[in-house]
Amino acid sequence: MSRLLKHVEIREYVRDLVQGSAPGTAAPSERDLVDRFGVARMTVRQALDALVSEGVLERHPGRGTFVAVPRRLPTGVSSFTEDMAAKGIVAESRTLVAERVRPTESLLVALRLRPDDMVVHWRRLRLADGRPVCISDAFLPETMVPGLLEKLPASLYDDLASRGRRPTWAEDDVAARTATDAEAELLEIPVGGVVLTRSRRALWRETPVEVSRTAFRGDQHSIALLLRN
Amino acid sequence: MSRLLKHVEIREYVRDLVQGSAPGTAAPSERDLVDRFGVARMTVRQALDALVSEGVLERHPGRGTFVAVPRRLPTGVSSFTEDMAAKGIVAESRTLVAERVRPTESLLVALRLRPDDMVVHWRRLRLADGRPVCISDAFLPETMVPGLLEKLPASLYDDLASRGRRPTWAEDDVAARTATDAEAELLEIPVGGVVLTRSRRALWRETPVEVSRTAFRGDQHSIALLLRN
DNA sequence: CAGTGGTCTAGACCACAGT
DNA sequence: CTGTGGTCTAGACCACTGG
Numbered sequence: 001m002s003r004l005l006k007h008v009e010i011r012e013y014v015r016d017l018v019q020g021s022a023p024g025t026a027a028p029s030e031r032d033l034v035d036r037f038g039v040a041r042m043t044v045r046q047a048l049d050a051l052v053s054e055g056v057l058e059r060h061p062g063r064g065t066f067v068a069v070p071r072r073l074p075t076g077v078s079s080f081t082e083d084m085a086a087k088g089i090v091a092e093s094r095t096l097v098a099e100r101v102r103p104t105e106s107l108l109v110a111l112r113l114r115p116d117d118m119v120v121h122w123r124r125l126r127l128a129d130g131r132p133v134c135i136s137d138a139f140l141p142e143t144m145v146p147g148l149l150e151k152l153p154a155s156l157y158d159d160l161a162s163r164g165r166r167p168t169w170a171e172d173d174v175a176a177r178t179a180t181d182a183e184a185e186l187l188e189i190p191v192g193g194v195v196l197t198r199s200r201r202a203l204w205r206e207t208p209v210e211v212s213r214t215a216f217r218g219d220q221h222s223i224a225l226l227l228r229n
Numbered sequence: 230m231s232r233l234l235k236h237v238e239i240r241e242y243v244r245d246l247v248q249g250s251a252p253g254t255a256a257p258s259e260r261d262l263v264d265r266f267g268v269a270r271m272t273v274r275q276a277l278d279a280l281v282s283e284g285v286l287e288r289h290p291g292r293g294t295f296v297a298v299p300r301r302l303p304t305g306v307s308s309f310t311e312d313m314a315a316k317g318i319v320a321e322s323r324t325l326v327a328e329r330v331r332p333t334e335s336l337l338v339a340l341r342l343r344p345d346d347m348v349v350h351w352r353r354l355r356l357a358d359g360r361p362v363c364i365s366d367a368f369l370p371e372t373m374v375p376g377l378l379e380k381l382p383a384s385l386y387d388d389l390a391s392r393g394r395r396p397t398w399a400e401d402d403v404a405a406r407t408a409t410d411a412e413a414e415l416l417e418i419p420v421g422g423v424v425l426t427r428s429r430r431a432l433w434r435e436t437p438v439e440v441s442r443t444a445f446r447g448d449q450h451s452i453a454l455l456l457r458n
Numbered sequence: 459c460a461g462t463g464g465t466c467t468a469g470a471c472c473a474c475a476g477t
Numbered sequence: 478c479t480g481t482g483g484t485c486t487a488g489a490c491c492a493c494t495g496g
Binding site: 258259260274277288289290291292293294 | 480481482483
């Protein structure tokens, strides 16, 4: 039995229907969906609104609703595992810390938590073809990823995706500094070597899902970006 | 005479009301707005939906609607001059090199030039409130900016804008390394200090406009980004 | 012309917050 | 308890598009 909200049910129905269709293909009209699901038109519109704001559909007044031209191609909010796979490199990671902690004040704000909420802290050394690439600290609301610590996934973003919470956008801040001694040792670079750091707040729709800080080996890595106005 | 749609009128009313309020401040409740404007609740919700998706407001079921924690500003393809102005800082620059040169092979490709085309090379030391921030080398097709060298503008992107060629998108590559001796001296950092580098190819529509390489003082500067899927 | 999406009404019941 | 946002109904009129 479907315990879904109606507008969710309709949204997923249309999403499946449209999956893989060429841009410009007509989607069912709002009144068609009203008849098919026996709901009010506002409910159908609520479902289609979501798909439009996701960039799946486009509305054309007086004509209909159509599959949208594909969105922004490039990385967007990318996952380390995917970035490496795209280069044909096998990504590995070694868990250094996986714990349940009380959030700091800044985490509380960034993740939009309530005072008693706990966060999951996961620190990993990440490797490509067996060589250290970066150290990352990820912080996630415990309620967002129940059971994560009991069974650490191979890819955090894959895990979030399976929970329907893959980040849709992120705020990044990129900087450079010298490595701490601990970082230098883990990354196998000289003490005082250069690291490229990335602070990220990743969100799904309007909900913060992850805050992370990553330090990349400066001598090997760079961050590629595509910016649009 | 206001020819505004009701939901637009309500949206702008709330936007003004909330302008400058601290995050967490309560916005009018939906039923308040229904009374104030004499409209149906769906109409009010339509107005608030827009503000929520803009990140201006947050909804908290059972509690109310509140001013959202501010997002970082979207960057898009930003200009140094504009970035500084946004922070209330006076940007200056000191021209180190301004010349007409034959393009290297990689510039020829990146700027999509023909073999005999020349490029303008402009190197600047850029300062904020009188202190060095970065060194940038910009390369532009000569045909794109005739007369630039005869009258160097205060802001390159302003100049491009006045020619109708302001970059609409860019490919950036961000990395970290130690400064060269020359860079260290200009940036007033210790020899061997850290710099954050950005290689950019900026395009207007599908036409390459600029290739630049910039080295920022790593101890002071970071690059803020907004990524979307 | 009939069909589309855009806007809007005037209600309703629900789950949830805080008092 | 009251008030909040979340969902939903069953209509309505409009401007616009296409045939």
